[in-house]
Amino acid sequence: MRYILQRVGQLLMVLLAVTAITFASVNVLGDPLTNILGPLASVDCTDVDAGLIEDTSTRGGTSQGDCSIIAETRAEFNLDDPLPQRYVAWLGNISTGDFGTSFQNQLPVSTVIKNKLPVTLRLVGMGLFLSIAISIPWALLSAYRANRAFDNASTVVSFGLLAVPNFAMGVILFYFFAVRWQIFPTRYDPSSVYSQVKSLVLPALTLALPLAATYQRLLRTDLITTLQEDFVHMARAKGMPNRTIMVRHALRPSMFSVLTVFGINTGALLGGTLVIEQIFSVPGMGGEIVKAIVRDDTPVVLGIVVIIVTGFVVVNLLVDLMYSILDPRVRRG
Amino acid sequence: MADDISTENTEVVLDEAELEIDDAVKKKLGVGFWIAITWLVLVVGLALLAPVLPIDGQNDVAAGGRLESPSMDHLFGTDGAGRDVFSRTIWGARVSLSVGFIAIASGLFVGGPLGIIAGFFRGKVDAVISFVFLSLLSFPSLVLALLIVNSLDRSLRIVALVLGILAIAPIGRLARANTIVFAEREFVQASRVIGAKNGRIMVRELLPNVLIPMSALALLGMAVAIVAEGGLAFLGLSVKEGATWGKMILEGADPRTLRTGTHVSMSPIMVLFFTVLALNYAGDRVRSYFDVRETAF
Numbered sequence: 001m002r003y004i005l006q007r008v009g010q011l012l013m014v015l016l017a018v019t020a021i022t023f024a025s026v027n028v029l030g031d032p033l034t035n036i037l038g039p040l041a042s043v044d045c046t047d048v049d050a051g052l053i054e055d056t057s058t059r060g061g062t063s064q065g066d067c068s069i070i071a072e073t074r075a076e077f078n079l080d081d082p083l084p085q086r087y088v089a090w091l092g093n094i095s096t097g098d099f100g101t102s103f104q105n106q107l108p109v110s111t112v113i114k115n116k117l118p119v120t121l122r123l124v125g126m127g128l129f130l131s132i133a134i135s136i137p138w139a140l141l142s143a144y145r146a147n148r149a150f151d152n153a154s155t156v157v158s159f160g161l162l163a164v165p166n167f168a169m170g171v172i173l174f175y176f177f178a179v180r181w182q183i184f185p186t187r188y189d190p191s192s193v194y195s196q197v198k199s200l201v202l203p204a205l206t207l208a209l210p211l212a213a214t215y216q217r218l219l220r221t222d223l224i225t226t227l228q229e230d231f232v233h234m235a236r237a238k239g240m241p242n243r244t245i246m247v248r249h250a251l252r253p254s255m256f257s258v259l260t261v262f263g264i265n266t267g268a269l270l271g272g273t274l275v276i277e278q279i280f281s282v283p284g285m286g287g288e289i290v291k292a293i294v295r296d297d298t299p300v301v302l303g304i305v306v307i308i309v310t311g312f313v314v315v316n317l318l319v320d321l322m323y324s325i326l327d328p329r330v331r332r333g
Numbered sequence: 334m335a336d337d338i339s340t341e342n343t344e345v346v347l348d349e350a351e352l353e354i355d356d357a358v359k360k361k362l363g364v365g366f367w368i369a370i371t372w373l374v375l376v377v378g379l380a381l382l383a384p385v386l387p388i389d390g391q392n393d394v395a396a397g398g399r400l401e402s403p404s405m406d407h408l409f410g411t412d413g414a415g416r417d418v419f420s421r422t423i424w425g426a427r428v429s430l431s432v433g434f435i436a437i438a439s440g441l442f443v444g445g446p447l448g449i450i451a452g453f454f455r456g457k458v459d460a461v462i463s464f465v466f467l468s469l470l471s472f473p474s475l476v477l478a479l480l481i482v483n484s485l486d487r488s489l490r491i492v493a494l495v496l497g498i499l500a501i502a503p504i505g506r507l508a509r510a511n512t513i514v515f516a517e518r519e520f521v522q523a524s525r526v527i528g529a530k531n532g533r534i535m536v537r538e539l540l541p542n543v544l545i546p547m548s549a550l551a552l553l554g555m556a557v558a559i560v561a562e563g564g565l566a567f568l569g570l571s572v573k574e575g576a577t578w579g580k581m582i583l584e585g586a587d588p589r590t591l592r593t594g595t596h597v598s599m600s601p602i603m604v605l606f607f608t609v610l611a612l613n614y615a616g617d618r619v620r621s622y623f624d625v626r627e628t629a630f
Contacts, residue, residue: 010467013464014464014467014468014471015471017464017468018468018471021468022480025480025481025484026480026484159610159613159614160610162613163556163606163609163610163613164606164609165560165563165564165605165606165609166560166564167563167564167567167579167582167583168563168582168602168605168606171582171585171586171591171598171602172599172602174586174588174591175591175595175598175599178588179588179591179592180592186588272475274475274476274479274564274568275475275564275567275568278567278568279567279586289476289479290479290568290569293479293480293483294483294569296483296484301480304476305476308476309471312471313471
């Protein structure tokens with residue numbers, strides 16, 4: 001229990017640090033005022049504020065009217081407060097589920113996220129499922145006859161898969177399955193549940209293939225080690241069928257490396273879907289954050305980063321807890 | 334520190350397996366390694382020599398039409414604007430390879446020393462540095478890159494430096510792990526006994542030992558940085574000026590161009606693939622050649 005609390009505490013710290021960095025970088029590197037008001041924000045109000053100039057709007061120069069809009073906006077979005085104070089206020093709002101309002105279309109950020117998150121989650125979920133569904137049987141087959149023809153061929157294939165960048169994989173799959181053979185649609189088709197799932201197959205496969213190659217490598221190595229253990233010899237001596245030995249006896253104790261990497265990759269996956277969503281025009285968080293970053297829509301950027309990082313941190317915590325279920329020794333920390 | 338125990342256990346098991354399987358190939362770099370190096374030398378050489386090679390300029394419209402299939406005149410065909418894809422691939426290599434190189438160099442120069450300091454002093458220093466690494470790793474890397482590149486400018490230097498920041502944490506963690514292993518070894522203690530200062534021990538005793546696994550990771554990391562540039566290109570945020578591999582693949586990736594001029598995207602994809610493959614393979618061989626225990630996530 002103490003171990004779990006310790007992990008949770010550490011992860012909360014990470015969350016704080018990451019959100020603080022994001023908050024600071026979007027506010028320091030881009031000027032939020034410009035993005036709310038457009039060119040109006042660049043009006044120089046120092047003289048007006050100091051009372052040196054009267055209303056000069058008729059002559060097309062700096063006008064007091066413009067400056068009062070600027071002042072109002074600054075007040076509305078609390079832009080005059082010091083950065084740390086704004087960060088704390090923002091954190092307070094976040095913890096009550098209030099992610100603020102998009103600068104762009106005045107929609108609550110939580111609504112934007114609610115619209116886009118399910119698509120991305122479905123894509124990531126399908127990708128993870130495919131990667132596991134491909135890698136486990138693949139690893140079992142290669143480890144069963146290690147260093148034979150099939151295993152050697154798998155080594156070459158998985159090394160090759162790992163060298164294909166995800167966007168290149170996307171383009172290749174897109175070319176063959178959507179453009180040339182037209183098995184899958186070239187654009188995301190939201191018309192029915194079936195067509196949605198069908199539209200997500202290619203992007204999910206793009207995510208899954210390099211992951212499957214990684215997991216296959218790790219699981220294969222661990223399986224080969226496990227297969228030399230006494231309890232496997234014992235099972236074999238009892239006359240257990242090979243299939244049972246592989247699936248029932250050898251698989252579970254061989255899952256450690258895969259689990260660790262699974263955790264790390266899943267977090268990276270949430271970020272990595274950005275590019276793939278662009279290629280297959282999937283209307284998920286990826287497209288949304290790219291739009292928001294380009295338009296300096298700070299609340300949306302922050303909201304999405306919080307969601308992605310929280311997802312990453314939680315997945316890692318779950319992986320750690322999975323360890324203690326798989327290997328009781330870890331619990332005695 | 335329960336998680337330390339578990340990772341150590343799995344690592345030991347991994348090593349035993351590796352010993353049995355890779356025993357024969359262990360102490361050789363192998364033919365594959367030299368093929369990989371040859372490819373890399375070729376690509377780097379062509380990239381360096383691009384200005385003096387008899388190839389088209391990167392924006393020259395070649396004789397012939399648009400989207401022409403590969404031929405003797407145009408080895409990789411021409412793109413949608415009638416430019417020679419082969420020439421552009423070489424010009425693109427200049428940007429893509431520089432991004433990879435600068436990124437990893439900055440990752441090494443910042444992450445390496447930080448990792449060694451953390452691993453050498455342990456205690457509070459280590460806690461702080463490790464926390465920084467962990468936070469950096471928790472960040473969706475592409476999002477961080479997007480944030481910075483978008484708010485600054487899309488010059489080669491900024492893009493490369495941003496990818497360099499992303500390289501700090503993995504390189505630093507590897508340096509730290511190796512330093513911890515070596516810090517307790519006899520030659521380090523011997524050096525301390527004869528009165529060497531901390532700085533000297535770190536530079537003269539630890540650095541050379543940590544450098545080898547780091548160089549293996551640098552090869553792998555360079556592949557990652559080159560790929561990351563491509564990812565940025567797909568989000569419209571790669572280096573603004575001139576051709577890059579990522580931008581070339583993007584230009585050929587819309588359904589229409591894919592149908593009529595598949596070579597426009599597939600040629601740079603192939604070159605990128607072989608380069609990443611070569612870097613991965615060379616890095617992998619260097620790592621197992623020097624028998625490094627820590628895996629490089």
